[in-house]
Amino acid sequence: MSRTPKQVGLLVDVTRCTGCNRCVEACAEANRLGQPDVTLQQSPDGLSARRWASIVESPAGGFVRKFCRHCLEPACVSVCPVGAMYRTPEGVVLYDSRKCMGCRYCMMACPFGIPRYEWESSAPLVRKCTLCYDRLKDGGLPACVEACPEGVLAFGERSELLALARRRLQEAAPLYLPKIYGEHEIGGAAVMYISHVPLDFLGYHGEPGEEPMPELTWDWLAKVPAVALGVAGLMTGLLWIIGRRIQAEASRQARLPARPIEEQK
Amino acid sequence: MSQTTRNWIKDGLWAVVFAGLVASVIRFAGGLGAATGLNDSAPWGLWIAFKLVFVALAGGGFTLAAMVYIFRLERYRPILRRAILVALLGYGAFIVSLIFDLGLPWHIYMPVLNWQHHSVMFEIAWCVMLYFSVLVLEFSPAILEHHWFRRPPFGMLLRWLHRLTLPLIVAGIVLSTLHQSSLGSLFLIMPHRVHPLWYSPWLPYLFFTSAIAAGMTALIVEGFFVERWFGRGLDLDLLARLGKGAVLPLGLYLALRLGDLWLRGVLPRALDGSWQSILFLAEIVAGGFLPLVLFSLRKVRRSREGLLTGAGLVILGITSQRMSLSLFTMYRAEGTSYVPSLGETLIAFAIPAAAALLYLLFAETLPLFGKQAEGPGNEAPVVPSPGAAAFSIRDTWGRGIAARRSGFAVIVVALLLPVLSLKSQTPVSPVTAAVGWEVLEIDGNRSGYAVDFPHLEHQERLMNESTGESNCRECHHLDLPGDRATACSACHAEYYRPVSIFDHSFHRQALGGNDSCLECHDPEHTALTGTICRDCHEDMVPGEGQAAFSMAALSYKDALHGRCLGCHEREALAQSRPELVLCSTCHSLAGQSPVTFDD
Structure with missing residues (x-):
């Protein structure tokens, strides 16, 4: 029996980031993304179909790497009508362009606004960070982790990274906010942050809550079979009852004046 | 409603459909980006x-x-x-x-x-x-x-x-x-x-x-x-x-x-x-x-x-x-917006227009009106002959409808093509982040005219100058606790005015309210008796070239000018390249700085 692979993770230590951008360049190189296709004015956070990661300035100062969080219960995967967005056994969220029909629901549902679209293409695809899944498969590290000169990014098993994060929070307590971003919010994510500045601004509009996003729709979808059967049953029942009453009424009407009492025996 | 009015309405619907067809060529040939105002934020x-x-x-x-x-x-x-x-x-x-x-x-x-x-x-x-x-x-x-x-x-x-x-x-x-x-x-x-x-x-x-x-x-x-x-x-x-x-x-x-x-x-x-x-x-x-x-x-x-x-x-x-x-x-994400493009709008309306024409086709040709619909006492219904104007070849004026419609089509196409090729305006972001690309667009006053700052070139240049190490601190001086490279605009938040970066109420609260004045203000509480930041925050080091750490940050404009011109003046003298201090070196109309480090 094969062992289930461990959930991988990536820890970002915001305090160490100098915003040198080498991880972004390494990402572009490793994924052959070419030159960025949008200006800062079109994409304030720097993400685009050709830039799967970017360094953004926190409103409170400090540089924060913005990229896919690889959520444990991803909104994008749950909303995809065709299974083009999926989660690998290692917990990496990937995209299969052969299935995608381009409805862009994943882009709407992502609470961090991560997936981007090839708007200029006539056969556009959704693009986002893959955590360099092909490199991981070959036993390597994500390109950004390899490129970072300051040790901002740590890759490994998620449980070990959580321990590492807790250790750092403990050892250099005054430096960090006492929180591991990505540990619990919306069900947790493979990518986690520890930081000296609040990271709420990474949310698309406000910080996501604790509840995993898919549950917002699951509450309704779970009712769908019952609603379908209920409505079908109700309609058939009504059809039958009302039909019978109309029939009974009609035959009563037909019977009453026409037939004399003797014939009813 | 007279037949002429009906014809005009149908022609109008056809015109909208034609316009949508023109736009749909752009949509499918050029993709969503070419035909719509949709973007990553919308x-x-x-x-x-x-x-x-x-x-x-x-x-x-x-x-x-x-x-x-x-x-x-x-x-x-x-x-x-x-x-x-x-x-x-x-x-x-x-x-x-x-x-x-x-x-x-x-x-x-x-x-x-x-x-x-x-x-x-x-x-x-x-x-x-x-x-x-x-x-x-x-x-x-x-x-x-x-x-x-x-x-x-x-x-x-x-x-x-x-x-x-x-x-x-x-x-x-x-x-x-x-x-x-x-x-x-x-x-x-x-x-x-x-x-x-x-x-x-x-x-x-x-x-x-x-x-x-x-x-x-x-x-x-x-x-x-x-x-x-x-x-x-x-x-x-x-x-x-x-x-x-x-x-x-x-x-x-x-x-x-x-x-x-x-x-x-x-x-x-x-x-x-x-x-x-x-x-x-x-x-x-x-x-x-x-x-x-x-x-x-x-x-x-x-x-x-x-x-x-x-x-x-x-x-x-x-x-x-x-x-x-x-x-x-x-x-929408801050700094972005969505305005439907013209082609997008035309397609959006062409589809219901086509549906309306189909409705007329069915209504004119199929038995949609049950007998009951013509209630007693109604005047004799003016039933148009099936397919009278929408789909037959000749209209009541005896002219070829096909000819008239294709005339319409030609006019619509001629009017639309040049307009449709215009791209919708890209939204202007108020965020001028000094990160992300080899060349940074720095537009401090959000005027739409940015200085193209070759960040990577400066990075490499400064690295060569010192001992092979990167020297980011030359510009990114270290100010905030726990941060190695605070962005300029974090402190230099105003474009033209110096701003206070000392949060008095935060410190008062952190130190214990109004009892704590004397912790920093000795012997009495006046603006002149404040303790300097470094007395408490040892890691708050003034950056290179900063005379002292003060409560006020220079305006964004002065800070950037000071930071750039210091080096540029020095290098202009050292290398005898007076063009280094010209305004147009950075503020060039073409956007690109004409000066490179190669020469």
Whole structure:
């Protein structure tokens, strides 16, 4: 029996980031993304179909790497009508362009606004960070982790990274906010942050809550079979009852004046 | 309505369709980016909003089917077939819009192969697919009754369809219930995008009830239209009953909507005076309660004006709800915006225009008006000869319609092509982040004219100068605790004025309120007796070239100028390159700095 692979993770230590951008360049190189296709004015956070990661300035100062969080219960995967967005056994969220029909629901549902679209293409695809899944498969590290000169990014098993994060929070307590971003919010994510500045601004509009996003729709979808059967049953029942009453009424009407009492025996 | 007016209206519809066809060439040849204003911050736009409206207006199909076949309200049978036609066209418009909106429309069959029970979109895909088929089957008897099909195989088909009627009706009601509500559920997962006044965990129920109300009122409007267009007598009594019937779903919708907002404590936001709250109030009052009152008053709903006004208001209100939810009030990422492009708008309107033409085609050629519709006492109906102007070759003026229409087409194409090739304006971001690319666009005063700062070149240059190590600190001096490279604008927050970067109230609170003044201000509390930051924050080191650490940060402009010019002046002297200190070196019109480090 094969062992289930461990959930991988990536820890970002915001305090160490100098915003040198080498991880972004390494990402572009490793994924052959070419030159960025949008200006800062079109994409304030720097993400685009050709830039799967970017360094953004926190409103409170400090540089924060913005990229896919690889959520444990991803909104994008749950909303995809065709299974083009999926989660690998290692917990990496990937995209299969052969299935995608381009409805862009994943882009709407992502609470961090991560997936981007090839708007200029006539056969556009959704693009986002893959955590360099092909490199991981070959036993390597994500390109950004390899490129970072300051040790901002740590890759490994998620449980070990959580321990590492807790250790750092403990050892250099005054430096960090006492929180591991990505540990619990919306069900947790493979990518986690520890930081000296609040990271709420990474949310698309406000910080996501604790509840995993898919549950917002699951509450309704779970009712769908019952609603379908209920409505079908109700309609058939009504059809039958009302039909019978109309029939009974009609035959009563037909019977009453026409037939004399003797014939009813 | 005179034949000429009818012709003009049809020509207008054809012109819109032509314009949409021109735009659709751009859409499919150049992609969504070329044809629409959609962007990463607005992946869904006008087309999605219109689709939600089409389906709402098509809600009359299953409502009337239920009323006639399930509840046996036989008096509505005369308009049932038209209700199904309106539904068919509404769903047809939905599907055509979808083909425009999907990035890879040739993958539209994928939901059939890959089942995803956790996706609302998957459920909608299946329901729409099945319900559209049901509608086609429900409507096909009308087509098969046409004299072209009075032949044996069609007769048998017709008998089979009649036998299937009841199962089809029940299936149609089930499928409609599911996906009308699921259209609302699409937005459940995006509380981060939907405005709180439109978001609700009860969105499925809101969409279901509002679709019934919108569908019924759409049929009222359609009844008035049929009277004007075909000169048919108006069965005001029937339409007024329909209006009365719409009170229930409309009232339920309003109660659910306001009840949910009230229960969750969001309702006060309706009075906060923002434009969203005004839109919300207008939508609820003018598009909800007002028609509710109009329909509830027997006298009003039995008057032509009252009935039509009420129906129009309901449609406006529900259109507003769906468009506001999915378009107007959606949160966009800071600094981005979405304005539908011209081509996008043309396509959005061309689809319902095409549906309207199809409606006229069917209404003119098929037996849509039951015998009952021509009530006694009506003046002789002016039935236009089948296909009079919409689809025959010659119109009443004897001219070739095909020729006139192609003339229209040529004019539309000639007018549109140059306009369509213009790109919509890119939104201007207030954020001028000094990160991200080799060359940074620094536009401190957001004037739209940026200095292109070759960041990478400076980085490499400064690295070579020192001992092979990077020297980011030359510019990014270390100020904030725990940060190695604070962005310039973090402290130099104002463009022209120095700003205070010392948060007095924060420190007062952190040190213990008003008792703590003497901790920093010794011997008495005046502005002159403050302790310098470094006395407490040892890691707050003044950057290189900074005389002292003070409470005030220079203006962004002065800070950047100071930072650049210090080096540039030194190097201009050292290398005898006076151009290094010219304004135009950085502030060049072309954007690119003409000076490189190579020479």
